[in-house]
Amino acid sequence: MDAMTAPAPSDTPLLSIRGLGIRFRTAQGDWQATRDVSFDIARGERLGIVGESGCGKTITGLSMLRLLPPRVATVEGTIGFEGKNLVDCAARDMRRVRGRRIGMIFQEPMSALDPVFTVGDQIAESLRVHQTISKADARARAIEMLKRVGIASPERRVDDFPHQLSGGMRQRVMIAAALICQPQLLIADEPTTALDVTVQAQILDLLRELSASSDTALMLITHDIGVVAESCTRMLTMYAGEVIEDAPVDDALRRPLHPYTSGLLRSLPHLSERRSKLPSIPGRVPTLNMPTGCRFQPRCSHATQGCERPQALLDAGDRPGSGRRVRCWRFRDIDLPGVVH
Amino acid sequence: MARRSTTRIIGGRLLQALPVIFLATFIVFSILKLIPGDIAVTLAGDNATDARLDEIRALYGLDQPFFVQYGAWLWKAVQGDLSRSLLSGEPVIAAIARQFPNTLLIVFIAIIISLTVGVPLGIAAAIKPGGVIDRLVTFVSSLGIATPYFWLGMLLVDLFALRLNWLPATGAKSLSVAPLDAIQHAILPAMAIAAGGIAAISRQLRASLMDILSSQFVRTLTAKGLSPSAILWKHGLKNVGVNLLTVTGLLVNNMLAATVVVEAVFAIPGMGNLIVRAAIQRDLPMVQGVIFAMVIVVILVNLITDLLCATIDPRIEA
Ligand SMILES: Nc1ncnc2c1ncn2[C@@H]1O[C@H](COP(=O)(O)OP(=O)(O)OP(=O)(O)O)[C@@H](O)[C@H]1O
Ligand code: SF4
Ligand SMILES: [Mg+2]
Numbered sequence: 001m002d003a004m005t006a007p008a009p010s011d012t013p014l015l016s017i018r019g020l021g022i023r024f025r026t027a028q029g030d031w032q033a034t035r036d037v038s039f040d041i042a043r044g045e046r047l048g049i050v051g052e053s054g055c056g057k058t059i060t061g062l063s064m065l066r067l068l069p070p071r072v073a074t075v076e077g078t079i080g081f082e083g084k085n086l087v088d089c090a091a092r093d094m095r096r097v098r099g100r101r102i103g104m105i106f107q108e109p110m111s112a113l114d115p116v117f118t119v120g121d122q123i124a125e126s127l128r129v130h131q132t133i134s135k136a137d138a139r140a141r142a143i144e145m146l147k148r149v150g151i152a153s154p155e156r157r158v159d160d161f162p163h164q165l166s167g168g169m170r171q172r173v174m175i176a177a178a179l180i181c182q183p184q185l186l187i188a189d190e191p192t193t194a195l196d197v198t199v200q201a202q203i204l205d206l207l208r209e210l211s212a213s214s215d216t217a218l219m220l221i222t223h224d225i226g227v228v229a230e231s232c233t234r235m236l237t238m239y240a241g242e243v244i245e246d247a248p249v250d251d252a253l254r255r256p257l258h259p260y261t262s263g264l265l266r267s268l269p270h271l272s273e274r275r276s277k278l279p280s281i282p283g284r285v286p287t288l289n290m291p292t293g294c295r296f297q298p299r300c301s302h303a304t305q306g307c308e309r310p311q312a313l314l315d316a317g318d319r320p321g322s323g324r325r326v327r328c329w330r331f332r333d334i335d336l337p338g339v340v341h
Numbered sequence: 342m343a344r345r346s347t348t349r350i351i352g353g354r355l356l357q358a359l360p361v362i363f364l365a366t367f368i369v370f371s372i373l374k375l376i377p378g379d380i381a382v383t384l385a386g387d388n389a390t391d392a393r394l395d396e397i398r399a400l401y402g403l404d405q406p407f408f409v410q411y412g413a414w415l416w417k418a419v420q421g422d423l424s425r426s427l428l429s430g431e432p433v434i435a436a437i438a439r440q441f442p443n444t445l446l447i448v449f450i451a452i453i454i455s456l457t458v459g460v461p462l463g464i465a466a467a468i469k470p471g472g473v474i475d476r477l478v479t480f481v482s483s484l485g486i487a488t489p490y491f492w493l494g495m496l497l498v499d500l501f502a503l504r505l506n507w508l509p510a511t512g513a514k515s516l517s518v519a520p521l522d523a524i525q526h527a528i529l530p531a532m533a534i535a536a537g538g539i540a541a542i543s544r545q546l547r548a549s550l551m552d553i554l555s556s557q558f559v560r561t562l563t564a565k566g567l568s569p570s571a572i573l574w575k576h577g578l579k580n581v582g583v584n585l586l587t588v589t590g591l592l593v594n595n596m597l598a599a600t601v602v603v604e605a606v607f608a609i610p611g612m613g614n615l616i617v618r619a620a621i622q623r624d625l626p627m628v629q630g631v632i633f634a635m636v637i638v639v640i641l642v643n644l645i646t647d648l649l650c651a652t653i654d655p656r657i658e659a
Pocket of ligand 3: 189
């Protein structure tokens with residue numbers, strides 16, 4: 001093992017993002033898609049990221065493996081991981097992180113696999129990029145991995161091409177390819193959105209089980225708070241390109257501190273049911289004319305004078321250092337309903 | 342699975358081939374019958390009597406109704422007998438066997454040139470769209486497509502044969518008689534038709550490679566830790582393989598057609614040469630035989646292309 005993989009002291013987080021801002025160069029001019037995104041991921045932790053469409057969840061995930069289109073996207077801030085800053089480390093170092101220390105799976109398992117290589121080849125490839133291993137051994141490992149992600153008769157399936165598999169099986173193949181190097185972190189961007197309802201639950205169970213059994217941290221991006229409630233240990237809420245609340249799942253559900261999070265939860269009919277999509281909150285996310293100060297002002301029923309002051313993510317722990325943070329000036333004054341009592 | 346689709350492809354192609362052979366030969370037969378002129382006059386000489394002409398027509402079946410003549414030809418053709426030349430009496434098969442290798446040689450060399458120049462150009466252009474090589478490829482390929490190959494052929498003769506004296510312009514012999522001589526003679530005509538081939542291949546490769554490199558699975562490969570060059574050479578090339586093969590197959594067919602003109606410019610004793618001469622002289626069996634052979638070659642080329650495509654891309658099943 002080299003120095004990079006040596007275990008860090010257990011109190012330092014696995015990954016630490018500070019002041020992450022993503023800016024796009026577009027035909028209409030520059031556009032700041034996210035700003036001041038800061039959060040940590042601890043070892044083995046399962047973090048759920050929720051927020052309305054367009055709030056910046058996907059691009060935050062992509063930026064962590066430096067997968068944003070370099071011609072149009074500029075990233076500022078730091079992403080600390082195993083002693084490196086992933087925002088500006090050398091391309092070579094970045095490649096040694098991708099797939100080996102951090103794995104990633106995407107929303108569309110249909111198009112995420114190369115159609116002209118067998119799934120076995122593509123799983124084994126993840127391994128062969130990062131270590132010297134014979135073809136036969138890599139294949140054996142791929143079969144073993146297919147078994148772990150719950151694919152029946154893996155010895156036969158290993159030679160199948162992606163088009164011969166169902167959507168759920170392809171996503172299992174993606175998971176196998178992402179986890180075969182035993183990474184410390186798996187980023188899953190809406191991994192079940194494109195799948196059948198029954199398959200969705202199976203894939204989520206699989207992700208949670210694999211994460212728990214191998215102590216791999218999971219960053220799960222989703223539209224579905226029910227999924228976060230069931231699968232994650234912590235919930236990060238984003239709004240208009242900012243992190244607005246960061247709390248352990250139980251706390252966030254019982255007593256959300258941000259009016260936006262509360263609004264999301266309140267309109268959830270049954271949290272126990274998995275198919276609870278993000279409810280709609282009156283109003284739209286501002287895109288062009290961002291209000292000064294709190295970006296949620298135009299839609300917030302608690303907005304008052306003072307909310308237009310420049311705003312940071314405030315430490316809101318019941319106990320100091322509990323890691324609960326919220327981006328609302330009034331979180332101490334207002335009492336917001338949650339869903340679990 | 343792969344084996345089943347192979348037999349399906351072959352079976353399907355052969356079934357498709359029959360009507361094509363039938364139609365092509367029928368159309369050519371009709372055209373030669375419709376345009377004015379009479380082979381009997383050629384055969385009998387200028388001052389033959391009407392009686393002598395009738396005699397000759399009867400001898401070659403030229404007095405029979407149109408459909409009977411075509412039917413008779415077709416019946417023999419499917420049994421492998423392409424009849425004899427009306428003029429020389431030589432079996433048509435023998436003439437084809439003598440001339441076809443020269444034509445195939447030109448096409449073969451032209452394809453090799455097109456691929457060896459077109460593939461690297463197309464890849465270089467796709468790697469850096471909008472870059473210097475990309476713009477050069479776009480410019481050169483527009484030129485290659487717009488330049489008529491007979492004109493290019495004449496330019497090449499002027500430069501390489503007449504001015505530099507590197508390669509012979511005309512006077513080719515048959516490949517079977519003098520192989521080296523035939524190869525030397527094939528280079529200039531091949532270059533003339535390869536210009537369009539280079540253009541077609543580099544353009545097509547550029548477009549489809551750019552398409553592949555911007556597809557979703559490339560992001561997965563990057564996320565797995567593959568380097569951009571591994572993605573290009575392993576995944577990019579295999580994915581464009583089908584496209585490249587298809588273009589190459591089409592190109593072979595187009596080049597076969599182009600040889601008709603190019604052989605005339607370079608006076609190559611190939612199939613183009615054979616069919617042009619036979620058509621002018623209304624040597625019907627000869628024209629029919631050449632068309633027949635050409636159609637079969639085109640069908641074979643398509644079949645091979647399809648089979649190769651199916652081995653590269655598992656999604657293809659005839
Ligand atoms: N290549 C790009 N060029 C310009 N803008 C982009 C680009 N990619 C993303 N964006 C913008 O960045 C913002 C955040 O997009 P992102 O895909 O991260 O949203 P999201 O939270 O994942 O939404 P969803 O829930 O719909 O997936 C959006 O406004 C989007 O339009
Ligand atoms: S800062 Fe003001 S406007 Fe923003 S969420 Fe809090 S109360 Fe609402
Ligand atoms: Mg998204």
